[in-house]
Amino acid sequence: MTRIILFLLLIIIVAIQFFQPEKNENGGRKSPDEITGLYTIPANVQTILKQACYDCHSNNTRYPWYAGIQPVGWLMAAHIREGKKELNFDEYGAYSSKRQRNKMKRMKEQVTAGKMPLSSYTLIHADARLTTGQKELIANWIDSTL
Amino acid sequence: MKTIITGALVAATVTFTACNNSNNNAHDAHQHDTAAMAMKQGSSPADHSIAQVKPQFTNVDANVMASLTPVFGHYLHLKNSLAADNSAEAAGSGKAMEIALEKVDKAAMTPEQQKEYHENEDDLKEHAEHIGRNEGNIAHQREHFAQMSEDVYALVKAFGGKQTLYHDYCPMYNDNKGALWLSETKDIQNPYMGSKMPACGSVKEMIQ
Numbered sequence: 001m002t003r004i005i006l007f008l009l010l011i012i013i014v015a016i017q018f019f020q021p022e023k024n025e026n027g028g029r030k031s032p033d034e035i036t037g038l039y040t041i042p043a044n045v046q047t048i049l050k051q052a053c054y055d056c057h058s059n060n061t062r063y064p065w066y067a068g069i070q071p072v073g074w075l076m077a078a079h080i081r082e083g084k085k086e087l088n089f090d091e092y093g094a095y096s097s098k099r100q101r102n103k104m105k106r107m108k109e110q111v112t113a114g115k116m117p118l119s120s121y122t123l124i125h126a127d128a129r130l131t132t133g134q135k136e137l138i139a140n141w142i143d144s145t146l
Numbered sequence: 147m148k149t150i151i152t153g154a155l156v157a158a159t160v161t162f163t164a165c166n167n168s169n170n171n172a173h174d175a176h177q178h179d180t181a182a183m184a185m186k187q188g189s190s191p192a193d194h195s196i197a198q199v200k201p202q203f204t205n206v207d208a209n210v211m212a213s214l215t216p217v218f219g220h221y222l223h224l225k226n227s228l229a230a231d232n233s234a235e236a237a238g239s240g241k242a243m244e245i246a247l248e249k250v251d252k253a254a255m256t257p258e259q260q261k262e263y264h265e266n267e268d269d270l271k272e273h274a275e276h277i278g279r280n281e282g283n284i285a286h287q288r289e290h291f292a293q294m295s296e297d298v299y300a301l302v303k304a305f306g307g308k309q310t311l312y313h314d315y316c317p318m319y320n321d322n323k324g325a326l327w328l329s330e331t332k333d334i335q336n337p338y339m340g341s342k343m344p345a346c347g348s349v350k351e352m353i354q
Binding site: 086095096097098099102106 | 264265266267268269272293297300
């Protein structure tokens with residue numbers, strides 16, 4: 001009985017590898033609605049955003065090798081889809097001006113409160129763990145744009 | 147095999163219940179902290195101190211108003227559900243509002259009205275969606291309700307609320323940062339604090 005179950009499980013695991021989700025990559029193409037076209041972002045803040053936020057909040061994800069293994073890749077795709085729906089730095093210019101301000105305020109709240117980046121993300125992405133100084137840099141930048 | 151499945155189910159149930167409990171406790175503690183300060187907030191001020199506000203647009207098409215009315219209706223229902231600490235009903239109102247927002251008649255709006263509506267549209271949809279899928283997490287529903295209230299307030303001020311609406315303010319919500327809400331009654335029923343301090347807050351404006 002156990003053997004049959006293990007064998008079936010193996011077959012399923014192998015089979016699902018053939019269903020690769022579409023990747024969130026823009027191949028370096030610039031979007032006309034990028035946030036950089038809207039605000040002046042200091043280089044150090046830009047670096048933090050790229051390292052800690054852009055994987056889920058832009059049109060380009062830096063995929064780790066294990067993204068090719070299912071169901072990890074599927075979970076990641078779902079997270080990215082969700083993240084981009086909430087906030088997409090590459091579509092920021094398309095938001096209404098009120099939404100742009102609101103998103104800025106919420107970004108500051110989330111980062112300051114340590115709710116973002118998600119702990120499930122920083123667990124693996126050590127470079128996305130924000131120090132107090134980095135959080136302040138982001139908060140100060142947001143204050144300067146509002 | 148059967149034992150394994152049963153075991154897994156039991157484990158899952160325990161985890162789920164545990165999560166729920168910790169959420170509730172955290173929420174209770176928060177409300178308890180702020181409860182003492184509630185005493186300072188009195189009941190609503192006398193009538194003469196309430197500013198009366200007229201909506202900005204005087205030429206709102208009947209179809210536009212008819213399509214916005216359900217949005218405001220679900221908002222008020224949501225507000226009352228939160229005031230009654232009913233997370234499930236709040237979620238239901240959020241979902242209903244999401245559907246009502248899809249049916250708003252933008253075509254019959256003037257360009258100026260469209261612009262005002264567009265300013266708030268996506269935010270409102272996002273908040274309605276979050277409230278709709280966070281049944282059981284009333285603290286999170288209230289976070290979104292606070293932001294949603296800003297958008298609904300902007301729309302009511304621009305288009306009118308079909309009925310007289312009161313702009314209320316709770317100074318204590320969100321670590322004393324405060325938040326507004328709209329109500330169909332002059333009596334305060336605080337949607338942020340719920341049954342712990344239902345009368346906390348004051349009437350700021352009357353929009354009609």
